[in-house]
Amino acid sequence: MQNADIARTLNRLANMLDIEGANAFRVRAYRSAAQTIESHPRALQEMVALDEPLTELAGIGQDLAKKITELINTGRLTVLEEAEKRLPPGLLQLMRVSQLGPRRVRQLHEALGIDNLEALKKAALEGRIRALEGFGEKTEAGILKEAERLDDAPPRTRLDEAHQAADDLIAWLEHARGAQRISAAGSLRRGRETVGDLDILVSSEDGPTIMTHLMDYPEIAEVVSHGKTKSTLRLHSGLQVDVRVVADESFGAALYYFTGSQAHNIATRKMATDRGLKINEYGIYKGRQRLAGRTEEEVLARIDLAWIPPELRENSGELEAALEGTLPELVTLDDIRGDLHMHTTASDGKAGLEDMVHAARRRGYRYIAITDHSQRLAMANGLDARRLREQMAEIDALNERLKNFTVLKGNEVDILEDGSLDLPDDVLKELDVCVFSVHSKFNLSREQQTARILRAMDNPHVNILAHPTGRIINGREGHEVDIEAVLRGAKERGIFLEINAQPARLDLADRWARMARDIGVMLAISTDAHATDQLGHMALGVTQARRGWLERKDVLNTRTVTQLRKLMRR
């Protein structure tokens, strides 16, 4: 049982109890625990097996520890099963309809016997919902539309797509009269790998004018709500956008508030109330007196906190670090000196060797590694030993002509099913950088997959394990593998792991990157570029690294080429 499964079960339970009208704080406790568990780097199943106390996790006390242990040991949760006897589980579907929360779901169930999406749609079509107290024609129509939209609900939007949508909208808003500062907030600003919706913040003395300008934005498919300072839109892409206007003196407070995360905000608001202060989106207040709000820094300073990079705002240790003055100095794009994973036309890339070199030099890099596929990936025109040696000779000749730039000879060699490598040792040992990765047999058991990768790491010539979990965002889960065991194995052997910066991969994910840092395994942030413009994905990889608390020293490709060569010799 994975942490995500436990979190999902607790969220189900929270929703059921919420519909039943249970104590709201009890419900919140379940939800907050689910959130903690989902982002916890260690498997709770393993903690239980090793008899480590779950109460060490924030928001998990004796009771929840007991329930989680039951769930892990038996695969069942008695309280949830009992709740499902009292209420039809189909009610949980109804909670996914926006505009329907626990109260209305209960009301629909009690008054009309509605207990699933189909029944909801039917009742709405027949006009039976509008008769309920607190409902009306508009609500009924809205519910019907939402219920039908759920049938083909878009998944969360990938970070790169969300960035593009936000940049376009911000460019539009910059032309609004009276717009002062504009910023994206929310999970986009925190750099999460996917976002549920966009939050855009504008400072202006004139909210209505900004909102009027917003309504002419050509990408709008639907206006969900439209107020003087806040509007919600759906774009043609399906992405939902919240735009909010505040006075410029409140911009910092609002930016802080709307960047979240929710768990982080709750924690800092609590810190404020402990000090007799109050934080809202307009500022930080002592009674009715506004103390600050123009910038995030001045708001946080009032509760004795240093400014916290948005990527860290998940209430997972950043507040303690900010209080103690031990916040990490996160790696930045400027720290990156080169890119250690990319392809050329020799295998499945779109650009030739020299094109990739020129593109890398334009980015200010000092080196790159050329890492085409190995022979087993025939589909990708993978290189055998002979072709790889030819490429190495070509690179040697190119390096003769280059000044202040080094092309490292590399390969992305396949890990075969038994953990052996797809090219013979005598050619691997001639490489400057050996990237190695899984491209086949994704469905081995966790034990087999982990053993396979550890065996590959026993080869003395490999250096960087690429896209270690193989997951594709909104695509596939990735192969089952014990990342902690892989990281410990890498630590023992002087091997590194990759944060693959392809927007659909971002693999390692943030929590594993943080675990790597804790274990002391350096990571390479690599674009796996198959074309020159894909070298630009580096920024996404850096964001992911920052979410994993990585500093410059934790990242392989912040090193000089000389340092790098030393680290590649095992």
Next chain:
DNA sequence: GCCGTTTTCGGCCCGACTGTTTTCAGTCG
């Protein structure tokens, strides 16, 4: 259900918008 330098009970983040109401409940973030 969690939590504790006002500690074992009594708190628990807070405001905008909508649709339904005549002053507010529910939802959302």
